[in-house]
Amino acid sequence: MAYDQSLVEKRDYSLTGPSAARALELGLASAEWYHSDIPRKVMKDLMARSDQPAIRDTVIWLGLLVLTGIGGVYYWGSWVCLPFWVVYGVLYGSACDSRWHEAGHGTAFRTGWMNDIVYQIASFMVMRNPVNWRWSHARHHTDTIIVGRDAEIGFMHPTNVWMKFQSFVSPLDAYQSLKVIVRNAIGNMNADERDYIPAAEIPKAIYAARVHVAIYAATLIVALWLQSFVPFMLIGLPRLYGCWHMYMTGLIQHGGLAEDVVDHRLNSRTCYMNPISRWIYWNMNYHVEHHMFPMVPYHALPKLHELIKDDLPMACPSIWAAYAEMIPAVLRQRYEKGYYLRKDLPATARPYREELHQNVPDRSGMGA
Amino acid sequence: MCLTAAEWGPEMDWIPVCAVDDIDPEDVRRFDYGGATYAIYRDPKGNFFATSGLCSHENVHLCDGLVLGDHIECPKHNGRFNYKTGAAQRAPVTVNLKTYSTRVLNGTVEIEVP
Numbered sequence: 439m440a441y442d443q444s445l446v447e448k449r450d451y452s453l454t455g456p457s458a459a460r461a462l463e464l465g466l467a468s469a470e471w472y473h474s475d476i477p478r479k480v481m482k483d484l485m486a487r488s489d490q491p492a493i494r495d496t497v498i499w500l501g502l503l504v505l506t507g508i509g510g511v512y513y514w515g516s517w518v519c520l521p522f523w524v525v526y527g528v529l530y531g532s533a534c535d536s537r538w539h540e541a542g543h544g545t546a547f548r549t550g551w552m553n554d555i556v557y558q559i560a561s562f563m564v565m566r567n568p569v570n571w572r573w574s575h576a577r578h579h580t581d582t583i584i585v586g587r588d589a590e591i592g593f594m595h596p597t598n599v600w601m602k603f604q605s606f607v608s609p610l611d612a613y614q615s616l617k618v619i620v621r622n623a624i625g626n627m628n629a630d631e632r633d634y635i636p637a638a639e640i641p642k643a644i645y646a647a648r649v650h651v652a653i654y655a656a657t658l659i660v661a662l663w664l665q666s667f668v669p670f671m672l673i674g675l676p677r678l679y680g681c682w683h684m685y686m687t688g689l690i691q692h693g694g695l696a697e698d699v700v701d702h703r704l705n706s707r708t709c710y711m712n713p714i715s716r717w718i719y720w721n722m723n724y725h726v727e728h729h730m731f732p733m734v735p736y737h738a739l740p741k742l743h744e745l746i747k748d749d750l751p752m753a754c755p756s757i758w759a760a761y762a763e764m765i766p767a768v769l770r771q772r773y774e775k776g777y778y779l780r781k782d783l784p785a786t787a788r789p790y791r792e793e794l795h796q797n798v799p800d801r802s803g804m805g806a
Numbered sequence: 807m808c809l810t811a812a813e814w815g816p817e818m819d820w821i822p823v824c825a826v827d828d829i830d831p832e833d834v835r836r837f838d839y840g841g842a843t844y845a846i847y848r849d850p851k852g853n854f855f856a857t858s859g860l861c862s863h864e865n866v867h868l869c870d871g872l873v874l875g876d877h878i879e880c881p882k883h884n885g886r887f888n889y890k891t892g893a894a895q896r897a898p899v900t901v902n903l904k905t906y907s908t909r910v911l912n913g914t915v916e917i918e919v920p
Contacts, residue, residue, distance in 0.1 A: 468864050480834070485881075486870045544884035576898045577882045580864045636900060732871060733881050785843070 440613070443534075445596040449585055453633040457586030466584045472701040472791040473730045474746040484734045484742055487548035487751045491737040492540075495717070496556060499537070505527050507672055514668055523671060527680020528718065532562035534677075535684040536720035536736075542572055545735040546720075562650055563675050564684075565615035567622055569643035573635045579732050583697050583705045589634055593693055596772040602689065606682045616654075622647035687711070687719045691761040694767030696778040701791050702729040704780065707764075708743065709754040726750050749788060751781035819910065829854070829915070833887075834878060836869035844906065845869050846915060847878065847889045854908040855889050856917045862887075862894065862901035874875045884895060 461467050476484070506529065509522035538560035541553045542545040561568035574589040581587035593602075605611050607636065607737050621628075627635070635643060653673060661669040696704040706726045711719065722728060724739040727746065734742050754760040757792040767779040783789065816838045825836045829848040833867045836859055843859030845868040861868055861880040870881040885899030892903035907918040 478833075479830075481870070482872065487872075487874070544879075550896075573898060576863075579882055638900065639897070731881070733879060733884065 442690045445772055449595055451585055451591055451594045453586060453589060453630045454584065457584070458633075461581070461584050461586040461684040461701075463513075466581065466698060466700070467587050468580055469584075469700045471730075472703070474749040474788075476742075476745060480745065481731070484731070484738045486738075487545065487735060488737070489552065491716075491735075492546040492552070492556075495720070496537075499529060499533055509667055510671060514671075523679070526672075527676045528683050529680070530563055530676035530684035531678065531680030532687075533718045534560045535688065536718065536722055538564050538566065538571070539575070539722065540720050540736050542575055543732060545733060552717075561646075562653065563677065565612060565619065565650075567619060567643055567650070568636060568646050569639055570618075570631055572621070572641065577634045579729065582702060582729055583692055583695070583699075585697050589630060591697075592689060592691070593768060593771070595697075597768050599772075600699065601767070602768075605685045605689075607678060609678060612677050619647045619650050623651045683715065683718055686757065687715065687723065690754075690757065690764055691725045693721070694764040694779045696780070702726050703750055703783070703787075704778075704790060707754060707760060708750060709757060711757055715757065748784060748786035751783055751787075818917050818920055820911075820917045823908075823910075823917050825916045826854075826910055826913050826915060832875070834869050834871065834872045834873050836867060837917065839917075841917070843867065844917060844919065845878065845889070846908070846917065847872075847873060849876065849890070854904040854915050856908050857887070857889050857892055857903040858906075861885060861899060862903060863899045868903075879890065 452458065503526060506522045506526040510519045510526055513519035513522060522791060525800070537546070537556050541557035541560060544550070544553050547553050557572075558568055561571065566640065578588050578590040583591055585591070622644055624633075627640055627643065631643070632640070657669045657673045661667065690707055690709055692705055692707065695707060699705055703726055706729050708726045709722045709723045716723060720736040721739040722736070724743045727739055727742045727750075730746075731742060743753075754763065763779060767777070770777050807829075821839055823846050824835065829835050829846060831848050831852055832850045835849045836844050837846050837856075845857050845859045847855045847857070849855065854901040855884065857878075859867070861870055861882070863880065863885050864882060866880055866882040868878050868880060869886075872879045872881070873889070874886075874888055875906065876888050877886045877895060879886050880899065883898050885894070886896040887894055887899060887903050890905075891904070894900055894902050909916050909918075
């Protein structure tokens, strides 16, 4: 298609700027969102917590981490170590994200302390301050892809395609994450963080950052003492060399879809995946379902999907199909102000709830 | 010394909510009255409790949440309250819920509200 050759005007994605004021003014903050109808008793069953599935998956996850880590260290110096590090990297640098996410929601386990332990471990692996991100993710669910409110918007228009591409090996992203951890560790919380984190939680955020920094410092000391690179292959670096799966699955959650709407069917994407990816990702491929009903545990999402799929746009049949629809949309969004991929609904679905969007600004005129 | 009406606080009335069997044990339902919304709970032993109906964090209706023992979990963010005391128990909720008295009269659950 013929694009206007100039990029769209850069939007203000900060949480304290004009977009934030506009979102509040237009009633987009803490708005009422559309959700598919599910009988109360069915929803109660779906939300029911269980320790068993997550204990099983966590034992497998940590067990494989130990085994592949031992293999990588044992064969260090020969090519045989490579497959061990490939698997270890994905388990560390990608599976950590879904464990962080599900445990943060408190839906992985029924038992609270199990959620808390996995959340802390996974937060360290994924290089996220566990306090900051608990609050930013709460906001992401309150105001999903509402510009000026959501701190976790992955595609900021006009999207920098190179930055998205490099995220698959993540040097800049990991660098930025570490910078935040170090900044927090010295007691510096920026304006956006202070917007979504209650003041009483700030000391906890600083303490958590200091714990992370201390672990990295200890890793450095051990590496220097051993005169070896291996400690960094085990701690820290997997966030770079193993994060590709996290980004591969994460980018399709909302990429190419709408901003500033209050119907998750317009801003989130559900995509079928192979069983290995679904295990690494803990079923977050059912992303519309997750946003509509965030308290449904990951192991119940396939059942939830079956119940409401007739009310949703057709799921992408594969990861590749998701990229095939997303990439052209993201590229078009770089040049066409207000464009988004509006997916057709099946005849069985209730229409997009336009009346819920009556306060949404005219997308064609969006600049700030 | 006599208290004024303002010092006594707003006048409270007992308002019928629903039949006892309309709420399962360990469940919750919404009740709207007088421009306000309430959440009515039945604990696992069959006792009834009431709180304000919206989460104190982000104005989400608690009636869509999960009752776990003495706790109600907000359906949006996993914040938890003790619905018997209203106490906020788990982030991101930090502000307690207001609680209201309940009683059962002739098989009907009633709530005392302003």
